[in-house]
Amino acid sequence: MIKAVILDLGNVIVPVDFRRCHTALARVCAFPPEDVPKRIRATGLVERFETGDVSSEEFVRQVSAVLDMNVGVEQFWDIWSSIFGPEPLIPEEMLEALSRRRKLLLLSNTNAPHFEWIQRKFPLLRHFDTFVLSYEVGALKPMPKIYREAVARAGCAPEECFFTDDMPPYVEGARREGIDAVAFESLEQLQRELHTRGISW
Numbered sequence: 150m151i152k153a154v155i156l157d158l159g160n161v162i163v164p165v166d167f168r169r170c171h172t173a174l175a176r177v178c179a180f181p182p183e184d185v186p187k188r189i190r191a192t193g194l195v196e197r198f199e200t201g202d203v204s205s206e207e208f209v210r211q212v213s214a215v216l217d218m219n220v221g222v223e224q225f226w227d228i229w230s231s232i233f234g235p236e237p238l239i240p241e242e243m244l245e246a247l248s249r250r251r252k253l254l255l256l257s258n259t260n261a262p263h264f265e266w267i268q269r270k271f272p273l274l275r276h277f278d279t280f281v282l283s284y285e286v287g288a289l290k291p292m293p294k295i296y297r298e299a300v301a302r303a304g305c306a307p308e309e310c311f312f313t314d315d316m317p318p319y320v321e322g323a324r325r326e327g328i329d330a331v332a333f334e335s336l337e338q339l340q341r342e343l344h345t346r347g348i349s350w
Contacts, residue, residue, distance in 0.1 A: 150309065150347070151251065151309060151310070151311045151329065151346050151347070151348055152251060152252060152303070152304075152305040152309040152310070153251055153252040153253075153254060153303035153304075153305055153309065153310045153311070154247055154251045154252070154253050154254070154310075154311050154343075154348065155254045155255075155256050155281075155299055155303065155310055155311065155312040155313075155328070156239075156253075156254070156255055156256070156312075156313060157255075157256060157257060157312075157313065157314035157315060157316075157319070157333065158255055158256075158257035158259060158267070159232075159233075159257065159258075159259075159315070160238070160315040160333070161238060161239070161313060161314065161315055161333045162237055162238060162239050162244075162255075162271070162273075162274075163233050163234065163237055163238065163267060163271060164233065164234030164236070164237075164238055165232050165233060165234070166232060166234065167186065167232050168182070169231045169232055170228060170229060170231050170232045171183075171185040171186055173228045173231050174216060174218070174228055177218055177220050177224075177228070178216035178217060178218035179216065179217040179218070180216060180217075185216065188215050188216060189212060189215060189216075192211065192212075192215055194208060194211055194212060194215075196289060198260050198284070199258050199259060199260050199283045199284050199289060200283055200284060200287050200288060200289055201283075201284040201285065201287050202287075205260075205261060205262055206222075208260075209222055209225050209226075212225075213225070226262050226266070229262065229263070230262070230263060230266040233266070233267065233270070237271060237273060238336060239336060239339070240336075241273035241276070242350075243340075243350050244273055244276040244277075245273075245276045246350035247276075247348070247350045248276040248277070248278065250348070250349065250350065251348065252278050252303050252304065252305070253276060253277050253278050254277060254278060254279050254280075254281060254299055254302060254303060255274065255277045255279070255280045255281065255282075256281045256290070256295065256296075256299050256312065256314075257280070257281070257282055257283065258283040258289045258290050259282055259283060259284065260283075260284050261284055264280070264282060264284075278302075279302045281295065281298050281299045281302060283295060286298050290314070290316070290318075290319040290322055290323075291318050291319050291321065291322025291323075291325075292322070293322070293325070293326060296312075296322060296323050296326040296328060297326060299312075300326065300328065306327075307326055307327030307328045308327050308328070308329060310328045310329065311328075311329050311330070311331075311342075311343070311346060311348070312328050312329070312330040312331075313330065313331050313332070313333040313339055313342070314330070314332065314333060315332065315333045316332075317332050320332045329346070
């Protein structure tokens, strides 16, 4: 029996399009949109930021240096958070109902400024019992540590947890820990997966 439902954040609850951020950064830096992600990726900064190894201040400083960019901190975070779309992919009513019947957890590779922004823009996150966030745990999906932390907070066995994520490698990482996990494709598909496990809302 499934006792806990664990959901990814980006492209499961909230739509994400990194191209919006890359285009916006290109307007204020010395490089075209297609070069922006390559230059940032080469530094390994995002991974270190999302595991809590780099502070927000240092992240802004280093990304600005890599892109030869001079913008204020507030403008930087507005641009960095432009990856998120305005409307959630899962309706709040469904999350609220799920939270009444099962433990509801959020499991995300993210960073503090992004998550703070998301919480302000999407109050539906209040229906989650707990947030398992990479920058707090010090591990990224698909590292075992982050799934084990989610299971511990769920307070049940791994096989009693259901997890969905839009990234197949992260789904596989959860399965290796014994979690019942499926790739997220759409709201309708998620609802079917929940129904087959006897989970209603």
